[in-house]
Every structure is written in structure tokens, then in C-alpha cells.
Amino acid sequence: MAAQSLHVPDTVLLDAYSLSVSQVAETLGPAVGMVTTDGKGHGSGVVLSQDGLVVTNAHVVGSHRDVHLALPDGHRLAGRVLGADPDTDLAILKVDGSALPIATLGDSSGLRRGQIAIAIGNPLGFESTITAGVISALGRSLRSPSGRPIEDVIQTDAALNPGNSGGALAVSSGEVVGISTAMIAGAQGICFAVASNTVKLVLGEVLQHGGVRRAWLGVAADTVNLPRRVADAAHVGSRSGAVLHSIVKDGPAGRAGVREGDVLLALDGRPVEGPGPLLRMLGADAIGRQVRLQILRQGRLIELDVVLTQRPTVQG
Known part of the structure; x- marks a missing residue:
């Protein structure tokens, strides 16, 4: 009698950590695309509404007003910058689309050090890349492109590279708790994201006033x-x-x-x-x-x- 081949589904072999990361990748990944401006520079962007509101980094769009968002499903959507805030390194875009896959912004005030952190973006142009680690520290201050300090920044050891900027930092629930913004060249495992509660503030200001008032x-x-x-x-x-x-x-x-x-x-x-x-x-x-x-x-x-x-x- 021939020996029977054992086949165990991958889902059974995955431990809780791996399963958590893979589920976030499946549910959140479609809402994270590649943002381009003049066809040269690129970063990442997170879709927040089905009709095309997108958040990315201010340094990704620079002074450009016209942008494109390429989604993992192959769609390439034209759009414009509604407002950029260099003081928090955030920009809000509006792309032409409907029934788009969306991400949910979580409450960053409830984060704890050691929580699973999952980063999704387009490092070095490699689309839909997933990396994972933990929330390393909370309440950091980081100098923004304008020179002002960004407060309440999240530190993570989830690997980030050029092109991850503007991408999502999520927890195991799939909620986005940060927008990836920077890494320290030459360091290992020291990366930063702007907290989602800051994103909510900037989003509200841009939609209501066209920019962030101070x-x-x-x-x-x-x-x-x-x-x-x-x-x-x-x-x-x-x-x-x-x-x-x-x-x-x-x-x-x-x-x-x-x-x-x-x-x-x-x-x-x-x-x-x-x-x-x-x-x-x-x-x-x-x-x-x-x-x-x-x-x-x-x-x-x-x-x-x-x-x-x-x-x-x-x-x-």
C-alpha cells in the first residue's frame, strides 16, 4: 500500500501572528496604491473614501498639483492635490474613481508599545509590499519638511524604504494607525509614521478650509x-x-x-x-x-x- 501524501492547508500551518499579518495584507492592501507626480518621483497613498479621497506625504507630492494613483488591481486614476501640510508631512488628494477599496483610520491614542505593526507601501517601486514588526515607541517628535516638529509620531521597526512614504501603518485589526513618513538612513529598525489622529485633524482642516490653519x-x-x-x-x-x-x-x-x-x-x-x-x-x-x-x-x-x-x- 502506497504511503499517503499528507497535505495540510496553509491556513492550518500559519501561526496566529502570520495569519494576522496575511489577513491585514488581504483586506488593507487593495486600498494602498502608488502615487506619482511627474512620472519620476513616487510614493504611496492610502484611499480613505470610495469616491477617491487619498492621504499621502506632503514630500511625495511636493509642489505638484496633478497626481496619479496606481492601485494594485491595475487601475490608474488621475487626481489633484486638495491640500498639503508640510508641517505634518501630510497631503490630501482627490482622485477620479468610485466604489474604490478603502482603509479605515483607527484611534492612534490607544496604541501600546509592542503591538504588531504592519506596513504596506511601494518601497523602491515594488508594488504592494508588506513588512511587519512592532510599535517600538510612541509620542516621538520628528522634524517635518518645513522645519516644524511633527508631534505624536509613531516609531516602528517594520521595514520602510524610499517609496513607502505615504503608505499605511496598520495594527492587527486592519485599522490604519499611521502614515509612513521617514526612516533614518544607516539605522536598522528605526522608522516613523504620522499618527492617524493627526491625519484626521489634517483631513478635516483640508476639506473644510483647503489647508491647515494655525x-x-x-x-x-x-x-x-x-x-x-x-x-x-x-x-x-x-x-x-x-x-x-x-x-x-x-x-x-x-x-x-x-x-x-x-x-x-x-x-x-x-x-x-x-x-x-x-x-x-x-x-x-x-x-x-x-x-x-x-x-x-x-x-x-x-x-x-x-x-x-x-x-x-x-x-x-
Whole structure:
């Protein structure tokens, strides 16, 4: 009697980890395509609505307005950039399509270190590539193409390469929790994604206003260390502040009397430890609001009231 050949279906052999990754690849993969602009540069994009809303990185589209999205099923869709926000390295596109496969944005605030992280994109032009790892760290800060810090960035060891930019970072449920944005050249397993909650904010701003609104002081700032006696006298509980320069004469701060070399210690009582914390305070909700600046000027503590305006687009 001949020995019987044993055939076990692959699904039985797959462990829970492999099965989880393969299921995400099957369900989410069709919604992640390749974004091209002038036919040369390329990145990835994630479809968010059946009628063609797509999120990608701002550095993928650059200054281009016309784009194309190639989906894994072979469809190539023309589209345009609805709005780009270099400060978060995100851009929202609208491509011509209907009944498109879509991805679901999850809640990135519920992530935990060690969770499975699955990246889908087009590294080096290789379409629909899947890599997997874990969420390595949360709450990172990463410098954006505009020079401003992107807050609440996700760090992962899921392999990313040029072309993954704008692709999806998902968890085992298949929800997208981040948009891949950067890797560190020469490092292994240190890659970053913009959190999905940031994507939701940018998406809402672009759809409602055509871009992301932010409040504006009309200054540039650098971090400066504070002597303990100064910090104690100012009651800011911080050993650093923001030294202000490049004051725009007709900007909010300039009109209020802010001078070159002033050190900003607090805004409405909240310590300003440097440019990053200052920028985080200048969201859309602060536009039109009067705020009180606590300033150190030539050894004296003074307070100035400033009415914040919307940051002009030309200011970058």
C-alpha cells in the first residue's frame, strides 16, 4: 500500500501572528496604491473614501498639483492635490474613481508599545509590499519638511524604504494607525509614521478650509537655558525658554512691542521651554485669541498682550 501524501492547508500551518499579518495584507492592501507626480518621483497613498479621497506625504507630492494613483488591481486614476501640510508631512488628494477599496483610520491614542505593526507601501517601486514588526515607541517628535516638529509620531521597526512614504501603518485589526513618513538612513529598525489622529485633524482642516490653519505670532525662536533664579522668579518651573528673533514688524508680536532678544517664558501661564512647545500652543483654536506673553527683557520680567492671527501661507 502506497504511503499517503499528507497535505495540510496553509491556513492550518500559519501561526496566529502570520495569519494576522496575511489577513491585514488581504483586506488593507487593495486600498494602498502608488502615487506619482511627474512620472519620476513616487510614493504611496492610502484611499480613505470610495469616491477617491487619498492621504499621502506632503514630500511625495511636493509642489505638484496633478497626481496619479496606481492601485494594485491595475487601475490608474488621475487626481489633484486638495491640500498639503508640510508641517505634518501630510497631503490630501482627490482622485477620479468610485466604489474604490478603502482603509479605515483607527484611534492612534490607544496604541501600546509592542503591538504588531504592519506596513504596506511601494518601497523602491515594488508594488504592494508588506513588512511587519512592532510599535517600538510612541509620542516621538520628528522634524517635518518645513522645519516644524511633527508631534505624536509613531516609531516602528517594520521595514520602510524610499517609496513607502505615504503608505499605511496598520495594527492587527486592519485599522490604519499611521502614515509612513521617514526612516533614518544607516539605522536598522528605526522608522516613523504620522499618527492617524493627526491625519484626521489634517483631513478635516483640508476639506473644510483647503489647508491647515494655525495661529501666528510673527517670530522665530530658539531654545535658551535659564538661570535658576530667573525661572524661580518667573514661577514657570522650567529651566529653558524661547529666545525670540526675526520679529515681523507688522505681525502680532511686533505690533504688541516684542523685541529681538526677548526671552519668552510663558504664554497664558503655560511654560514655553523652546520653539516646539510654542508651536504646539499655536493651533487653529488660538486664532483671534488674545494671549498674555511673559517675557524676560534685559533682566526684567514684563508681560505683553498679543492678539494671535492666522498664519499667512507665505510664512511657510
